[in-house]
Amino acid sequence: MKSLKYIVYKEEKYYVSQCLNVDVSSFGNTLQEAIDNLNEALQLYFDDKKASQTFLNINETMIGETYINV
Numbered sequence: 001m002k003s004l005k006y007i008v009y010k011e012e013k014y015y016v017s018q019c020l021n022v023d024v025s026s027f028g029n030t031l032q033e034a035i036d037n038l039n040e041a042l043q044l045y046f047d048d049k050k051a052s053q054t055f056l057n058i059n060e061t062m063i064g065e066t067y068i069n070v
Contacts, residue, residue, distance in 0.1 A: 004042060005058045008034055021056050 005020040008031060015034035018025040019042060026041045028034035045051050 002046075002055070005061050006035070006038060007063065020058055020061065022051065022054055 002021075004022075006017055007020065008015055008017045010016075011027075014027045014029065015031050016025060016027045017034040017038035019038060022042070022045060024038070024041050024045050026034060026037035028037050
């Protein structure tokens with residue numbers, strides 16, 4: 001069993017869920033649907049045994065916001 005970290009954010013009318021350990025994301029109409037869809041996508045991703053080679057172990061997570069002039 002792997003411990004996976006993810007974030008969820010709203011993009012227009014959808015919730016987007018993105019795993020931080022591997023490059024996998026999904027979306028849904030609700031927060032829970034986005035999380036459930038991410039879990040399903042991660043299960044499929046890890047069906048490939050080579051996928052574990054790209055796994056980034058994350059011990060602690062924080063989220064922040066910054067601003068830049070562009």
